[in-house]
Amino acid sequence: MHIAVAGNIGAGKTTLTKLLAKHYKWEAQLEDVVDNPYLDDFYNQMERWSFNLQVYFLNSRFRQIKQIRNSGKDIIQDRTIYEDAHIFAPNLHAMGLMTNRDFENYSSLFELMESFVKGPDLLIYLRSTIPNLVSQIHKRGRDYENSISIDYLSRLNERYEAWIHGYNKGNLLIVSVDELDFVSNPEDLGGIINKIDAEIHGLF
Numbered sequence: 001m002h003i004a005v006a007g008n009i010g011a012g013k014t015t016l017t018k019l020l021a022k023h024y025k026w027e028a029q030l031e032d033v034v035d036n037p038y039l040d041d042f043y044n045q046m047e048r049w050s051f052n053l054q055v056y057f058l059n060s061r062f063r064q065i066k067q068i069r070n071s072g073k074d075i076i077q078d079r080t081i082y083e084d085a086h087i088f089a090p091n092l093h094a095m096g097l098m099t100n101r102d103f104e105n106y107s108s109l110f111e112l113m114e115s116f117v118k119g120p121d122l123l124i125y126l127r128s129t130i131p132n133l134v135s136q137i138h139k140r141g142r143d144y145e146n147s148i149s150i151d152y153l154s155r156l157n158e159r160y161e162a163w164i165h166g167y168n169k170g171n172l173l174i175v176s177v178d179e180l181d182f183v184s185n186p187e188d189l190g191g192i193i194n195k196i197d198a199e200i201h202g203l204f
Contacts, residue, residue, distance in 0.1 A: 008153065011128045058081065
């Protein structure tokens with residue numbers, strides 16, 4: 001079974017992925033943030049490094065999906081290949097931070113990759129307001145995220161909502177996280193787990 005957690009920067013994807021992996025004894029596939037050779041450069045000079053960063057993520061995510069499908073294990077994935085292609089890359093292009101030529105090249109590459117993969121059995125979307133995202137980003141204190149603007153986060157949120165509205169790759173569970181603290185409050189985590197159980201039982 002392939003479960004994926006989607007959501008904007010700071011929504012709590014990685015934290016929830018780890019907690020659910022522990023609860024269900026699933027294997028967690030986390031986003032390659034530590035070893036990503038482009039992230040620092042990208043946040044310092046977005047226009048120069050946007051294409052490189054997005055191709056790196058696309059490559060990394062495609063490899064993950066191939067591993068998930070070949071492993072035969074129950075796996076929960078932190079962020080999907082669709083978010084790169086439907087949210088982050090188009091946003092960079094719309095902001096003038098990725099050229100038309102690079103965006104067309106990127107989109108063509110994604111379309112080819114997409115023809116070889118299928119969506120997760122269940123997508124969990126973490127919906128959040130901008131103030132909550134900003135609070136969470138500041139709380140975790142990653143240096144390269146200090147330069148993320150509210151405008152950038154707002155644009156991403158709009159694209160997330162549009163993408164989720166038309167999502168048709170499989171089962172979808174939307175979790176509004178503003179009022180939740182699934183790290184410190186077991187009841188909040190339990191509520192999410194109950195919803196996931198209902199979705200999973202519906203899959204079989």
